[in-house]
Amino acid sequence: MLASARPDVRIHPSFEAMSEAAAERVVAILHAAIRQHDRFTIALSGGQTPRYLYELLATTYRAAIPWRKVQLFWSDERYVQPDDAHSNYRMAKEALLDRIAIPSDNVHPMPTLLPSMEEAAEAYEETLMSYFPGQWPRFDLLLLGMGPDGHVASLFPHHQVLEEEARVVAAVVSETADPPQRLTLTLPAINHAANIHFLVSGQGKAAAVRLAFAPGATIAAAPASGVKPVDGSLIWWMDEAAAAGLKT
Ligand code: 6PG
Numbered sequence: 001m002l003a004s005a006r007p008d009v010r011i012h013p014s015f016e017a018m019s020e021a022a023a024e025r026v027v028a029i030l031h032a033a034i035r036q037h038d039r040f041t042i043a044l045s046g047g048q049t050p051r052y053l054y055e056l057l058a059t060t061y062r063a064a065i066p067w068r069k070v071q072l073f074w075s076d077e078r079y080v081q082p083d084d085a086h087s088n089y090r091m092a093k094e095a096l097l098d099r100i101a102i103p104s105d106n107v108h109p110m111p112t113l114l115p116s117m118e119e120a121a122e123a124y125e126e127t128l129m130s131y132f133p134g135q136w137p138r139f140d141l142l143l144l145g146m147g148p149d150g151h152v153a154s155l156f157p158h159h160q161v162l163e164e165e166a167r168v169v170a171a172v173v174s175e176t177a178d179p180p181q182r183l184t185l186t187l188p189a190i191n192h193a194a195n196i197h198f199l200v201s202g203q204g205k206a207a208a209v210r211l212a213f214a215p216g217a218t219i220a221a222a223p224a225s226g227v228k229p230v231d232g233s234l235i236w237w238m239d240e241a242a243a244a245g246l247k248t
Contacts, residue, residue: 009236011243015201016052022199022237023056026141027064029195033140034069041131043075043185045143045153046088049199053143054095067102071131075142075190076153077110079117079171079181086179087112110169110183117171121183124169128189136192137168138232144190144198146224149176150208152198154184155223162187162219162226187219187226194232198224200242209238209245 012018026042033040044050057065078086082093089109097107108127114120128137144152155162156174164170164186172182190196200209211217212224219226227234 007234007236009238009243009246011238011240013240015049015239018199018201018237018239019050019052020056022197023053023061025235026053026057026197027061029141030065030070033194034066039069039071039140041071041073041137041140043073043137043139043142043193044088044092045075045145045199046077046091047145047147048091049145049201050143051091051095053199054092055099058096058099062100065100067100068106070102071106071108072097072102073108073128073131073137073139074110075144076182076184077112078154078179079112079120079183080179082109082112112183117173117181117183121167121169121171124183125167128168135168136189139193139195141195141197142185142190142193144196144224144227146198146200146205146208146212148204148208150211150222150224151177152223152227153190154182155187155226157223158220162223164188187223191226191228191230192232193229196227196229196232196234198227198234198236198238200236201239203241203244205242206245209242210248211245213246 030040080086082089111120154172161170168189212222217225
C-alpha cells in the first residue's frame, strides 16, 4: 500500500544523522506554520527514538524557536503516572520541556491521572477540540515511531482500535504492550495532520518496515500502512539499519 503511494523516504547512514536531518526539517515546518497562522502545533511521539531529536530542539535550535507560539501535544501515552519511567511525557520532559522556556499552558500531556482511561480519552478529545476547529485536529506536525511489531502510536496490529472511524482519542489495552494500558490518537486523527513524520531507527525495525511497505500490506498486520495523510505530507525518516527492510 505504502509502496504504491510512493512515500517520501529519507535514509541516513546513522541514527544521529537521521535525527539531525529530521530536526532541521521540523524547525523549517515550525517557522512556516508560525508565518502562516502564528502558531505551531505538534503531536510528540513516545518511545526512545525521538529523544535525540527533542534534545536537538532544546539545544541546537532552542534560541531559534519562539516557544510561546508552540503548542505541544502527544500522539499517544502509556496510562501511568507522569513521573513513571514508562511515561512518554516524562521522556519529553527530560529531553525537552525542562530545557526550554515554553509556557506551561502550551504543554498538553495526555491525562493519565483520571479514574478511567475512557474518561481520559474523552478529556483529551475535548482538549484537542478546544485547540482545533472541526471534527479532526489538524496538527502542523505529527511525529510517529514504529515498534518492532509494526505498531504506530498505540495502534497495535490486529487491534480493534485500527477500525475506529469516529473517535479522535482512544483508550487501548494491548496484552502485547508494556505497559498494556494506553491512550492514543486514532488513525483518522493521525491522518488529518498537515505533516506526518515517522522516525524509525535500528535493525530491529527492518522487519516492520518490510511489512509496512509490502504491496499487499494490510492495516491489521501493518498499522503504518494505514497512515496516509488526508491532505498533508508524509515523510519517513530512517537510518540504513531500519531501511534494510526496504531492500528485500
Ligand atoms: C509508545 C510510542 C510507540 C513508539 C514505538 C517505537 O508509546 O510506545 O509512541 O509507538 O513510537 O514503540 O518505540 P522506540 O522509539 O522506543 O523504538
